[in-house]
Amino acid sequence: MSRRRKRKAFINDIVLQRVERLFDAAFVEFPAHTQRSDRYVELARKLAMKHRVPLGKTYKMRFCRSCGAYFVYGTNARVRIKDKRTVITCLRCHDLRRY
Numbered sequence: 001m002s003r004r005r006k007r008k009a010f011i012n013d014i015v016l017q018r019v020e021r022l023f024d025a026a027f028v029e030f031p032a033h034t035q036r037s038d039r040y041v042e043l044a045r046k047l048a049m050k051h052r053v054p055l056g057k058t059y060k061m062r063f064c065r066s067c068g069a070y071f072v073y074g075t076n077a078r079v080r081i082k083d084k085r086t087v088i089t090c091l092r093c094h095d096l097r098r099y
């Protein structure tokens, strides 16, 4: 690996570690402080975008891309299977995502 690629791999690693911690924190804070969860999602997204690190599908499916809500399935997001596709509905802004 070139030096540049090595550095990028290092940055990606750090960013993903922080994203993981922010999503963990969002999960913990959700029951009592939902708005904090949304803030953690916002921070994680900004961080990933700033460093151009792609968030995996697992993270992308955990928040609303429209209003930024952190999803807890069954609480503020509806998950249904339709035509062999997973459909996630945000119960706050009713935005649909299909996977």
Ligand SMILES: [Zn+2]
Residues within 6 Å of the ligand: 064, 065, 066, 067, 068, 069, 090, 091, 092, 093, 094, 095
């Ligand atoms: Zn939403």
